[in-house]
Amino acid sequence: MTVNVEKTGTGTAVITWSHQTDDPRGYLSDEIESGRLEDALAAIGASTIEGLGETSDMRRIAQATTRIQALLERRMRGIAVELRDQALTWAEVADALYGDPTKRSSAQRAYEAGMRQRGLTTQMGRSGGEWEWPNKLVTDFSDAELADAIERNETDPDPVTRDLVGSCVREWERRKGLRSE
Numbered sequence: 001m002t003v004n005v006e007k008t009g010t011g012t013a014v015i016t017w018s019h020q021t022d023d024p025r026g027y028l029s030d031e032i033e034s035g036r037l038e039d040a041l042a043a044i045g046a047s048t049i050e051g052l053g054e055t056s057d058m059r060r061i062a063q064a065t066t067r068i069q070a071l072l073e074r075r076m077r078g079i080a081v082e083l084r085d086q087a088l089t090w091a092e093v094a095d096a097l098y099g100d101p102t103k104r105s106s107a108q109r110a111y112e113a114g115m116r117q118r119g120l121t122t123q124m125g126r127s128g129g130e131w132e133w134p135n136k137l138v139t140d141f142s143d144a145e146l147a148d149a150i151e152r153n154e155t156d157p158d159p160v161t162r163d164l165v166g167s168c169v170r171e172w173e174r175r176k177g178l179r180s181e
Contacts, residue, residue: 003028027071029133039064083109112160138167146172 003017015032023029031037039061043052052058076097083093092108094100119137141149149168152159173179 030140031068031071034064036064040068074117077110079114080107080110081114081118109160111160112148112158116160116163138164139169141168141171143172143175146175 004015004021006014008014017023017028017045019026031040032172043061044063046052052061057150058174074085080093080097082165084090088096090107092105093111094103097103097107097110120135138146144169150172153165156162158166165174
């Protein structure tokens, strides 16, 4: 990684990066050229939220901050998957992501969301013990796999599991002609 932020003096810095290796999709360039990075940094540095300016300024800053936060959240989820795939324990992944090894369940949720971003399934089913989701997309589940996934996990309190179960229910309804999607 060659992104570099060099402090050049009090209150000034220069950001350098390689378009080919550090930003091949143009995300960093887009955030800088649109002014969103500047707006998000203003939000971080403001001594008070009220100090961000008029309503129109705050709306623009809010949109910029939300967009950058979403990009970073997506990357963080991908990093969680990579760390876990490198055989780190949940405590080690939690420490890397949150600076707190006791946040294992948060690390697991980040991992599960990262797997969903990749179109993959994960092991879920905390309320009824470990249950292995079929390692394929919900649309590729057999009817028996859909029914089993719904039955075993429909009361699981985890939001990622609930989302997956919701996808299974929608797919079941689509197959049975109860949904037109």
